[in-house]
Amino acid sequence: MKEKMKLVSELEGYKANADAATLRTRIAEQKAKAAEAKAAYIKDSTAGSTTISRQAETLRERIRRAEEKQMQLERDYKANVSLKESFEKELNELRKRAVDNHNEQFPTDQTICPTCGQILPKERLEDLKAEFNTRKARRGDEITKKGLELKALCESTAQRVNEFAAELKDIEMHLQSDNEMLRGLTASIVTPSAWETTVDAMAYDTELHELEAKLTKAEQTTDERYFAAQKRMDELNAQLASGDTRAAVEAQIKALDKRIEELKAHETYLGRQLAETDQRITLAERFVQLQAADIEDKINAGFKRVRWVMFDRQVNGGIAPCCRATVQSNKEDVYTAYESNTNTARQYNAGLDIIAALSKAMNLHLPVWVDNAESCTKLENIKNQTIRLQVAADCKGI
Template sequence: MKKIELVVLKLRDFKGIKSLDIQLDGGNAQIFGDNEVGKTTTFDAFLWLLFDKDSNNKKDFAIKTLNSDGSERHNLEHTVEGTFLVEGATVTLKKIYKEKWTKKRGQAVAEFTGHVVEHFVDEVPMSKKDYTAKVESIVDEEVFKLLTSPTYFNEQLKWQEKRKLLLEICGDISDEEVIASNTSLAKLNDLLNGKSLEDMKKIIASKKKHINEELEKIPVRIDEINKMMPETTVDVETMRQQVAKIEANIEELQEQKIRVKNGASVLDKQRQLQELEMKRSDLKRSFEADSMQKVYRAQAKLQEVQGNTQIINSKLQQADNNRKFKVDEANRIQDDISRIEKEMDELRKEYRVIEAEEFKHGDNHECPACKQSLPAEQVENARNEALAQFNESRTYRLAEINRKGISHKEHVAELNNSLTLLRNEHDAILAEMNKYQDDLVVQDKELKKAQKALETAQSSVKDVTTTDEYKSINLQIETLQADIKQLNEHAYEAVAGIDEEIDKLNLERKECNNAIAQHANIEASKERIIELEDQQVKLAQEYEKLEQITFLIEEFIRTKVNMLTDRINSKFKYARFKLFDTQVNGGLNEVCETTYKGVPYGTGLNNAAKINVGLDIINTLSAHFGIQAPIFVDNAEAVTKFIDVDTQLISLVVSEKDKQLRVEVEGQHPMLKEAI
């Protein structure tokens, strides 16, 4: 059994406590004090020293001391030091939380830039990582919290974490053991088919939800189908025969219409018309072929000249942009030269001022302490030393001005070289632009020449429509078109009558088809209703099977929990644990609730019972983990008698009369501890 005892705990400027030393020497103790005197702060300091958290398991709690107006008091070192006896060996841990003040370059006053924490083990400074490793080598954080606070298990852990820890203590029960203890569970292994209970419960819940959703939708769907079904019925076979007869009549009328429209004379004249139109197109194409070639060549030449002109303009624009950039760069350099030359003038003035300085030495030859005259030799030595310092300072400042002047002069020379180079480049660009301007003048002449050549070629193209042959063909085409129009007008009346008959038959066929389609929809709706009713029955049967599996799973859980409850409760003297709730529908809901004499910890147990139940749990956990650690009991005034514990017990007791902390250690005289 690993035993950890607290020997002494020291606080300095921690959460409002200026100075507090508690000497325990590993013994049980009672710490008395009025409200807000600092009892709980001692436990907060103890946990912060180890794990950076307070007694409420929070990291971001206030450590710093506050002024009366609530503002933070600066420049304090908030210190907690604890000496422990770990398996007979003494270990001293210390942490200092303090402000970090940083003086930035060019600032006279340091600024507050955050906080730092310093760590020490046996007075040896350590990094946070090494310090944490040292604490972990003593005890695990979660285990230590479980063993040092009677309320941590019941008030800080989630029920799932508590249940898991209890199972670690007593050992879990295998599914095979549970099934073997109850013959009604024999079928469960086959139903699970290798899946865990939790996974099967999730699968069942998902399936039941889906089935319920589908069962709710089916009556609505059936009702909608019934409402949409028409009540009338038709003789489908008769309707189909009628449609076939109508389509045969329409086909006969369409053929009759074609015969009327396509008379022999109309077809012959249409053929002649097509031949004449082709002849006219061939005439126009061959007539214009030679003269149009000249136009095409002139257009190609014009496009070539226009493209060359566009290229030269683009190069000219690019050169001009480059020229403007050189001008801007030269102006910038000229501004730099002017600025540096101005700085050089200022340096010259400063040089003349320093050079004109004269050494001056005071005539006061008295001692500043006793007011007696100083020896002449001492006065002369002081004057010589002051003169040497004056000359050294002036020489240094003049040399520094010379260095800056030389640097500026060299920089100006470099800038002038760059300026000369830019001007040369600018002149070269101007020459290039002049060349492009000359090229544009040449291209402009070429452009005008190409435009004139195109106009000449276009004017030389002959108009085919003015020739006798073209006019003769056009006259023949117009005559044929008039003949075809006259023949068609005679056939229009006959065709119109046929179209009217076809329209009537199409309308009658549409009505028959609508009736057939309506009958098909009614039959499909009836079949759909039957399908939905069958689906409703199948879903209900599937739901019933899922309910049976659910019952078996719940019976399994109930059996296992009863077995676990007995095993777990046997590990504790006072604490008992409720591991499941029975729901209204008979199902089971897994929980983990601590009780004492049948009273739930969270709803009806008084503070004394809560503390003693917590101590009982610590006794069991201490035996399980093989560790004994100091126990802090807050609000210990509620308990008249603690249950027996085998480890160091530190009770924090509210006592109105104690305006300062009073510590009573078993076997020692009471001590008053200032905690202001």
């Protein structure tokens, strides 16, 4: 125990490792000094270029604003060019309409009365020509008025296009001048040598590497001594624990035996609960199955030829909701699916059975049309009016 207490004190000293802590402090101070020297070097070396850099930044901002204005002017220029082209196109169409209106002549077919076929009297003919000329003159005035408006719009749009083009040319010249000036300012900025290549930086790095090497050596020596002391500590702990090992094992065995008995009793209790739960689940499933069968019986009581399957029986004994119609086959107690393995006559009579049941339930009897019924020799009699459509035997050639 005395040797163990002594080793505990040594291990605490190795963990503290005062020499390594001192070296870490000196390394941190050396890095701080190097950072301060680097900042001072950068400040001194770039002091002469501060004014030029500020001018270049101002010039870049002016170029950016000019480029934004140039983009906006280009959008306005393209929009007005497109608008001018549309005005010119519409103006050309008006010119064509004006020519067509000018060339239009009084139709000769209007000189004959459409009712009696006789040539109209001269007075009536003069009235018709006057009305025609009036309409023609009115259309000409409307075309002329709209043409003048379009011409004015076209001229104003063309003027804006020319103004935008002039502004774009002016901005392009200013941008070219500013970019050349910016390239000149950028070239005149002095770029200092990297801090890492200076003599001072190398001196700081050399001293820092020496301190790091000393720290690595101190930590390695401390680790070796620490591991040796820890190994001896483990040996002492094993020797001290060997005397109490047998008693500890016997106590642990007794505790484990007691825990095993407790778990067996709990297992029996859980087994009874599981059996009761399984019985309840079985009863619940049986109730659901009987309820589903009762629902199917109540629904099928309203039909004669059709039986509805409302629930599917699954492999595990459960049921799943569904809704399928089955039709009685040749055998009275056998029903097949409505969609397959059932002839047309049975399908039609099954459909009539469904309609009759729904009509009775809703108390609404509407006429029923049965088409393509040639293959049915007999249809189910229901309360609804049944209208049967089929081809007559003497009309096969039609």
